[in-house]
Amino acid sequence: MDKFTIDNMNLYYGKFHALKDVTLHMPKNKITAFIGPSGCGKSTLLKSLNRMNDLVEGCKITGDIRLDGADIYGDIDINVLRKRVGMVFQKANPFPMSVYDNIAFGPRTHGIKKKSELDQIVEQSLRDAAIWDELKDRLKKSALGLSGGQQQRLCIARALAVKPEVLLMDEATSALDPISTGKIEELCLKLKDEYTIIMVTHNMQQALRISDNTAFFLLGEMVEYNSTDAVFSSPQDKRTEEYITGRFG
Amino acid sequence: MADMNNTAVIDEIKPINKVTFKQRMISYKRKPLSLVMLLLVALAAVLSAAALVFIIVYVLVRGIPNLTPELFALTYNSDNVSCMPSIINTIVLTLLTLLIAVPFGIGAAIYLAEYAKKGNKLVKVIRTMAETLAGIPSIVYGLFGMLFFVYALNWGYSLLAGAFTLAIMVLPTIMRTTEEALLTVPDSYREGSYGLGAGKLRTIVRIILPSAMPGILAGVILAVGRIVGETAALIYTYGSATGYATGLLNSGRSLAVHMYVLTNEGLHTDQAWGTAVVLLVLVFGINTLSAFIAKKLGNKKG
Numbered sequence: 431m432d433k434f435t436i437d438n439m440n441l442y443y444g445k446f447h448a449l450k451d452v453t454l455h456m457p458k459n460k461i462t463a464f465i466g467p468s469g470c471g472k473s474t475l476l477k478s479l480n481r482m483n484d485l486v487e488g489c490k491i492t493g494d495i496r497l498d499g500a501d502i503y504g505d506i507d508i509n510v511l512r513k514r515v516g517m518v519f520q521k522a523n524p525f526p527m528s529v530y531d532n533i534a535f536g537p538r539t540h541g542i543k544k545k546s547e548l549d550q551i552v553e554q555s556l557r558d559a560a561i562w563d564e565l566k567d568r569l570k571k572s573a574l575g576l577s578g579g580q581q582q583r584l585c586i587a588r589a590l591a592v593k594p595e596v597l598l599m600d601e602a603t604s605a606l607d608p609i610s611t612g613k614i615e616e617l618c619l620k621l622k623d624e625y626t627i628i629m630v631t632h633n634m635q636q637a638l639r640i641s642d643n644t645a646f647f648l649l650g651e652m653v654e655y656n657s658t659d660a661v662f663s664s665p666q667d668k669r670t671e672e673y674i675t676g677r678f679g
Numbered sequence: 680m681a682d683m684n685n686t687a688v689i690d691e692i693k694p695i696n697k698v699t700f701k702q703r704m705i706s707y708k709r710k711p712l713s714l715v716m717l718l719l720v721a722l723a724a725v726l727s728a729a730a731l732v733f734i735i736v737y738v739l740v741r742g743i744p745n746l747t748p749e750l751f752a753l754t755y756n757s758d759n760v761s762c763m764p765s766i767i768n769t770i771v772l773t774l775l776t777l778l779i780a781v782p783f784g785i786g787a788a789i790y791l792a793e794y795a796k797k798g799n800k801l802v803k804v805i806r807t808m809a810e811t812l813a814g815i816p817s818i819v820y821g822l823f824g825m826l827f828f829v830y831a832l833n834w835g836y837s838l839l840a841g842a843f844t845l846a847i848m849v850l851p852t853i854m855r856t857t858e859e860a861l862l863t864v865p866d867s868y869r870e871g872s873y874g875l876g877a878g879k880l881r882t883i884v885r886i887i888l889p890s891a892m893p894g895i896l897a898g899v900i901l902a903v904g905r906i907v908g909e910t911a912a913l914i915y916t917y918g919s920a921t922g923y924a925t926g927l928l929n930s931g932r933s934l935a936v937h938m939y940v941l942t943n944e945g946l947h948t949d950q951a952w953g954t955a956v957v958l959l960v961l962v963f964g965i966n967t968l969s970a971f972i973a974k975k976l977g978n979k980k981g
């Protein structure tokens with residue numbers, strides 16, 4: 431079953447045509463990876479899925495994007511959409527508050543007030559993001575004092591804390607060391623049972639290791655979309671082949 | 680971790696990365712201009728500080744001997760020229776002015792920074808107006824306050840007329856500093872908050888305002904400084920009655936006005952100096968208090 435369907439989508443930043451006629455159906459409980467060179471529109475596409483592009487002045491979208499069959503650009507509550515479709519941003523963006531408050535911000539937004547319940551969510555989210563052991567004694571300290579990699583995992587934990595159905599991860603592991611990266615990848619594989627994950631990655635091995643399907647983008651165009659095995663073992667398009675072989679050296 | 684407890688050991692370390700006098704001299708020999716530059720900026724710093732210190736010391740020397748108990752008598756008469764009513768009037772006036780100006784100033788700034796579209800014409804007009812208003816001499820506000828609040832609305836010389844006049848005067852300052860503070864809050868905070876499903880209101884109240892709080896308070900402190908130090912605008916609106924302004928429509932004099940009157944009459948110059956010390960202490964006290972509040976609010980988010 432498809433969780434997200436994108437049909438004939440075009441996106442313009444002012445006069446700039448950033449995404450060209452993208453059609454892409456992403457199945458439920460799978461990991462879909464977006465790959466492609468810098469500036470090809472991966473983040474842009476990802477941000478269209480939780481309507482983060484609404485914040486960009488002069489951004490125009492046409493086409494049809496549906497979550498569980500419902501038009502996300504139709505008459506829906508955007509805040510509910512963003513709760514259902516969580517996002518980890520390309521640059522870690524912890525709030526200037528304590529580690530605990532960072533994680534609890536989402537659940538509190540959605541009405542959870544009870545301390546014991548929040549405590550439990552905070553611990554579980556941090557554990558899932560492979561950072562509980564490092565932070566359990568610093569929950570009351572400012573999140574801005576964490577290292578870059580710790581901040582990124584904190585943001586992953588923060589996204590998990592609202593229990594979304596879909597998780598959008600924009601190069602979530604690009605600032606992490608191999609061990610934390612491994613843990614996040616493990617987490618993704620584990621979360622797959624409950625969540626649908628859509629991730630952007632520049633790391634071909636990572637796409638190969640954990641994603642089920644891969645979409646390759648070039649200059650705003652979706653060149654190829656297939657099962658990850660097929661994309662990497664027998665790419666249909668010459669450009670895909672050049673890109674992935676170039677990356678593999 | 681173990682070393683951290685051993686501060687005594689750390690104190691005795693001789694670091695190799697200390698820039699010695701000799702090293703500095705070597706680089707100055709190669710680039711004499713940078714030595715000249717250093718001397719010039721150091722001179723500027725010393726002279727600026729000296730001017731300030733000179734004024735403060737001068738006021739204190741002239742004023743402190745005149746800080747007699749009579750100067751703080753509860754009621755004013757023309758013999759003791761007590762500044763007690765003025766102190767209280769100044770505090771009340773400041774609070775009332777802030778009560779009017781702060782909500783409007785912050786509200787307008789939130790609209791400009793968070794709600795209005797970036798290219799909006801109205802925003803540009805408001806911004807230009809605020810900038811212009813901030814540069815107008817206070818006596819112009821005083822004149823307007825007199826014609827509008829005192830005469831047209833018939834409030835007379837009163838606390839209310841004074842507070843409204845000063846509120847209009849400091850509104851642009853509060854608005855601009857608040858807007859600037861809001862604009863320095865990184866967009867990534869907004870994205871993070873919206874991305875978790877928080878609405879605009881929650882994002883502004885929980886994320887943006889706390890991050891901008893130090894900047895906003897800096898604006899408020901600036902406003903307090905202008906209110907406490909104002910004379911021209913107040914003489915025309917608040918008047919210079921010598922008692923406590925107990926009602927909104929009562930006239931009174933603020934400390935600065937009191938000082939101005941004393942100096943102007945020329946009969947109580949010594950007491951004017953004493954009053955100057957009180958004014959100095961009051962401003963210092965308000966600033967310390969504001970800084971303390973700013974720190975408190977800043978800590979809460981950290």
Ligand SMILES: Nc1ncnc2c1ncn2[C@@H]1O[C@H](COP(=O)(O)OP(=O)(O)OP(=O)(O)O)[C@@H](O)[C@H]1O
Pocket residue numbers: 443446448467468469470471472473474475486520
């Ligand atoms: N807010 C914006 N306004 C105007 N143009 C934008 C905006 N955001 C992105 N773009 C442009 O859209 C194109 C796609 O950007 P996007 O950030 O989606 O690339 P990306 O594939 O995520 O790249 P990277 O791998 O470097 O993150 C780029 O050419 C970029 O310059």
Ligand SMILES: [Mg+2]
Pocket residue numbers: 472473474520600630
């Ligand atoms: Mg990107």
